[in-house]
Amino acid sequence: MAKLKPEDLNKIVERMRHQTLLRDGAGRAKVTVHMGTCGISAGARKIMSTLLASIEKQQISDVILTTSGCAGLCSQEPMMTVELKDQAPVKYVDLDEKKARTIFADHVLEGKIVTEFALGMGSERVS
Amino acid sequence: MPTDTSQIGKTKTYRAQLLICAGTGCVSNRAFKVRDALVEEIKKQDLVEEVQVVATGCQGFCAQGPIIIVQPDGIFYQMLTVDDVHLLIEEHLVKGRPVEKLMYIPSKGKPPIPKLSDIAFFSKQRLIVLKNRGLIDPEKIDEYIARDGYQALAKVLTSMTPEQVIDEIKASGLRGRGGAGFSTGRKWELAREASGNGKYIICNADEGDPGAFMDRSVIESDPHAVLEGMLIGAYAIGSEYGYIYIREEYPLAMKRLHIAIDQAREYGLLGDDILGCGFNFDVSVHRGAGAFICGEETSLIASLEGRTPEPRIRPPFPAQSGLWGKPTNINNVETWTNVPAIINRGSEWFSSIGTESSKGTKVFSVVGKVTNTGLVEVPMGTTLREIVHDIGGGIPGGKRFKAVQTGGPSGGCIPESLLDLPIDYERLAEVGSIMGSGGLIVMDEETCMVDVARYFLDFLRSESCGKCTTCREGIAAMHDIVADICNGQGKPEHIGLLQDLAEAVKDASLCALGGTAPNPVLSTLRYFNDEYEAHIKDKKCPAGVCQALIKYSIDAEKCKGCTLCSKHCPEEAITGKTKEAHIIDEEKCIKCGACRESCKFEAVLVE
Numbered sequence: 027m028a029k030l031k032p033e034d035l036n037k038i039v040e041r042m043r044h045q046t047l048l049r050d051g052a053g054r055a056k057v058t059v060h061m062g063t064c065g066i067s068a069g070a071r072k073i074m075s076t077l078l079a080s081i082e083k084q085q086i087s088d089v090i091l092t093t094s095g096c097a098g099l100c101s102q103e104p105m106m107t108v109e110l111k112d113q114a115p116v117k118y119v120d121l122d123e124k125k126a127r128t129i130f131a132d133h134v135l136e137g138k139i140v141t142e143f144a145l146g147m148g149s150e151r152v153s
Numbered sequence: 154m155p156t157d158t159s160q161i162g163k164t165k166t167y168r169a170q171l172l173i174c175a176g177t178g179c180v181s182n183r184a185f186k187v188r189d190a191l192v193e194e195i196k197k198q199d200l201v202e203e204v205q206v207v208a209t210g211c212q213g214f215c216a217q218g219p220i221i222i223v224q225p226d227g228i229f230y231q232m233l234t235v236d237d238v239h240l241l242i243e244e245h246l247v248k249g250r251p252v253e254k255l256m257y258i259p260s261k262g263k264p265p266i267p268k269l270s271d272i273a274f275f276s277k278q279r280l281i282v283l284k285n286r287g288l289i290d291p292e293k294i295d296e297y298i299a300r301d302g303y304q305a306l307a308k309v310l311t312s313m314t315p316e317q318v319i320d321e322i323k324a325s326g327l328r329g330r331g332g333a334g335f336s337t338g339r340k341w342e343l344a345r346e347a348s349g350n351g352k353y354i355i356c357n358a359d360e361g362d363p364g365a366f367m368d369r370s371v372i373e374s375d376p377h378a379v380l381e382g383m384l385i386g387a388y389a390i391g392s393e394y395g396y397i398y399i400r401e402e403y404p405l406a407m408k409r410l411h412i413a414i415d416q417a418r419e420y421g422l423l424g425d426d427i428l429g430c431g432f433n434f435d436v437s438v439h440r441g442a443g444a445f446i447c448g449e450e451t452s453l454i455a456s457l458e459g460r461t462p463e464p465r466i467r468p469p470f471p472a473q474s475g476l477w478g479k480p481t482n483i484n485n486v487e488t489w490t491n492v493p494a495i496i497n498r499g500s501e502w503f504s505s506i507g508t509e510s511s512k513g514t515k516v517f518s519v520v521g522k523v524t525n526t527g528l529v530e531v532p533m534g535t536t537l538r539e540i541v542h543d544i545g546g547g548i549p550g551g552k553r554f555k556a557v558q559t560g561g562p563s564g565g566c567i568p569e570s571l572l573d574l575p576i577d578y579e580r581l582a583e584v585g586s587i588m589g590s591g592g593l594i595v596m597d598e599e600t601c602m603v604d605v606a607r608y609f610l611d612f613l614r615s616e617s618c619g620k621c622t623t624c625r626e627g628i629a630a631m632h633d634i635v636a637d638i639c640n641g642q643g644k645p646e647h648i649g650l651l652q653d654l655a656e657a658v659k660d661a662s663l664c665a666l667g668g669t670a671p672n673p674v675l676s677t678l679r680y681f682n683d684e685y686e687a688h689i690k691d692k693k694c695p696a697g698v699c700q701a702l703i704k705y706s707i708d709a710e711k712c713k714g715c716t717l718c719s720k721h722c723p724e725e726a727i728t729g730k731t732k733e734a735h736i737i738d739e740e741k742c743i744k745c746g747a748c749r750e751s752c753k754f755e756a757v758l759v760e
C-alpha cells in the first residue's frame with residue numbers, strides 16, 4: 027500500500043466526510059423519507075434507495091438521509107421532508123423516483139424549492 | 154512510485170450507521186452476538202445497501218451494556234439482547250420510529266431519554282482523551298484519520314522543531330496521568346537534553362490497579378491516538394524506537410494495538426521516513442509480566458530487559474539512564490493520548506481547562522456502589538459529588554453514600570463531608586489521597602471502612618516485591634493488625650501503632666508502592682475513626698461486615714414465616730414453622746448473610 031505524504035491525510039478526510047457527518051449527526055441538509063406502513067406500501071423504500079444512489083454517485087458529503095414514521099397523510103405517500111440548514115422544512119408528497127431525483131437536484135443541492143411537488147412549508151405545530 | 158491514495162479503503166455511502174460498543178465490558182455482555190444478529194436482520198430486511206453496523210471501542214457506559222447508538226439520529230439503546238434486534242431494525246431503521254422500550258431510563262417512573270447527548274452520564278463529560286470513543290471503528294485507520302488523526306504528527310514534522318514541541322507541551326501544563334503527575338513537557342526536555350544516542354520511549358499500559366480500566370479502554374477505542382502521541386514524543390525527544398508495555402490480561406486491547414501498528418506501518422506512519430519527512434520511528438508491543446509492581450517505571454524497565462521486575466533507587470532517573478542504560482522517556486497511555494489534541498488545538502486551549510495546578514481532563518473508571526459504573530472523562534476541578542451523583546447516578550438501592558476511594562489500591566478514602574472537593578493532584582493529596590491513575594471506587598453505608606483498609610493492605614502485601622524491608626514487612630505488619638481489629642482482637646494501642654508503622658512505611662520505602670500503601674489506613678483512621686473505635690472498644694462492626702463481630706437474628710414482628718431464609722441457609726441453621734416467626738441458631742450460623750439477602754420483609758437483622 028502507498029505510503030502517505032502529509033497532504034494525503036486531507037484526501038482521506040475528504041473521502042470519509044459523508045461518514046463523519048453521519049456519525050456527528052450534522053449536515054448542511056437533512057432529507058427524511060417517511061416510512062410508515064402506508065409509506066412503505068406506497069413505495070417509500072424505492073424513494074430511499076434512489077436518494078441514496080444519488081448521494082453516492084455524486085459523492086455528496088454534506089447531506090444526511092434518514093427515515094421517520096408516518097407523517098399522517100397516508101393518502102399522499104410516499105413523502106419526504108427536506109430541511110436545509112437554518113431553513114424551514116418542506117414536505118413533498120406523491121413521490122416517485124423521478125420526482126425524488128428532481129427534488130434532490132433542485133432543492134437539496136441547489137436550494138430551489140420544487141413548488142409543484144411541495145405540500146407546504148413548515149411543520150405542523152407540536153404542543 | 155506514484156502515491157495514489159485515492160483508492161485506499163474506498164468508502165461506501167450509507168444512510169444510517171449502528172455503532173455498537175465492542176469494549177471489553179459490552180463484549181462480555183454478548184455484544185458480538187447482538188452485532189451478528191443485527192447484521193443478519195439487516196440482510197433479512199434488505200437494508201444491506203443502506204445501513205452499516207460498526208463495532209467501536211468502549212463508549213464508557215458499561216453499566217448499561219450492550220449498547221448501540223444509531224446515527225445520524227443520535228439515539229442511544231441499551232441492554233440489548235438478540236431478541237430485541239428484529240424490533241429495533243424494523244421499527245427504527247425501516248419505519249423510522251425509535252424504539253422507546255430499548256432506551257435509557259434515568260430512574261424508575263421517569264420517561265426514557267432517546268438521545269445520547271441528553272443523558273446526564275454523557276452530557277456532563279468533556280472528552281479530549283476519549284474524543285473518538287464510540288465514533289470510530291478502532292480497527293480502521295481511515296476512520297481515525299477522518300477525524301483529524303495524524304494531523305498533529307504532520308504538523309510537528311512539517312512545521313515545528315523538537316524544541317517547539319516540548320515548549321508547547323510544557324506550556325499546556327499537561328502532567329503525567331500514570332500516578333505521580335510530573336510535568337510531561339519537562340520530562341521530555343530532560344530526555345532530550347540527556348546525552349547519548351539510541352534513546353527510547355515507553356508507553357506504560359500495565360494498569361495493575363484492581364477495578365481500573367481507563368488505559369484498556371483508550372487503547373481499545375482509539376489505539377492510533379496513543380501511537381500518534383508516542384510519535385510526537387519520539388520526535389521531540391529524539392528517539393527512534395518505542396515500547397508499549399501492556400498488561401497480559403488485555404487481549405482485545407492488544408489485538409487492536411497490533412492491528413493499528415500494522416496499518417500505521419502500511420501507511421508509512423511508522424517505520425522509516427515517516428510522511429516523507431525523514432523521521433524514523435517504530436514500536437513493539439511487550440506483554441506485561443503480570444504484577445502490580447511492573448507498572449512502576451524502573452521495575453517496568455527491568456521487566457522489559459528480561460530481569461525480575463523490582464524497582465531501583467532513583468536517581469538516576471530513566472531520562473538519564475533507562476532501558477539498556479539509555480535515556481528513556483516513559484509516559485502513561487492517557488498522557489500520550491492527550492498529546493495530539495494539544496498539538497492540534499494549542500497549549501492555550503488545553504491550559505484553559507482545569508484548575509490552577511492541574512490542566513485538562515482526567516479519565517476515571519467509576520466502579521463500586523454506584524448506579525452508572527463506567528468510564529468517565531471530566532475536566533480537572535470537577536467535584537467528587539458531580540462524578541458520584543450526577544454522572545454516576547448516585548448509590549443504587551436507596552442506600553447512603555459513605556466514601557469514595559480515588560487513586561487505586563493505595564489511594565485514600567474520602568468521606569461525604571469532602572464530596573465537594575474539586576479534583577486535582579494537589580487537592581487530593583491534601584485530603585490524604587492521590588490522583589493515581591484514575592481508579593474511583595464508590596462505597597455505601599454497608600461498607601466497613603476497617604475491612605476496606607484490610608482488603609487493600611492484603612492486596613498490597615501480596616503485591617509488594619519484597620526488595621525493601623519497610624514495604625515488605627511494614628505492609629504485612631499493618632495488615633495483621635487491621636485483620637486483628639476486624640476479628641475482634643483489636644486493642645486500643647493498635648491505633649497508635651498503626652499510625653507509627655504507616656509513617657515509617659511511607660518514609661522509608663524504596664518506591665511509591667510502599668510510599669503510598671499506608672494511604673487507605675491513614676485516611677480511614679482520619680475520617681472513620683469511629684468505626685475503628687467500635688471494632689476495638691465495643692467489639693462491633695457498625696456496617697455489619699466483619700464476621701467475627703456480627704450476629705444475625707430474626708425480627709419476630711417482621712417475619713412472616715415464608716421459610717425462604719431457611720431454604721437459603723447452607724448450614725440449616727434456621728428453623729421455624731410456615732407462617733410463624735423463624736429463629737437462627739447462633740451455634741450453627743456461619744454469618745454468610747444468605748438469609749438476609751433472601752428475606753423480602755427485611756426481617757433478618759445484623760448487628
Ligand SMILES: Cc1cc2nc3c(=O)[nH]c(=O)nc-3n(C[C@H](O)[C@H](O)[C@H](O)COP(=O)(O)O)c2cc1C
Pocket residue numbers: 328329330331332333334335357358359360361362445446447448449450451483484485486488489590664665666
Ligand atoms: C506500584 C506502582 C504501580 C504503578 N503502575 C502504573 C501503571 O499501571 N501505569 C502507569 O502509567 N503508571 C504506573 N505507575 C507510575 C509509573 O511509575 C510512572 O510514574 C508513570 O508511568 C509515568 O508516566 P506519566 O508521567 O505519564 O504519568 C506505577 C507506580 C507504582 C509505584
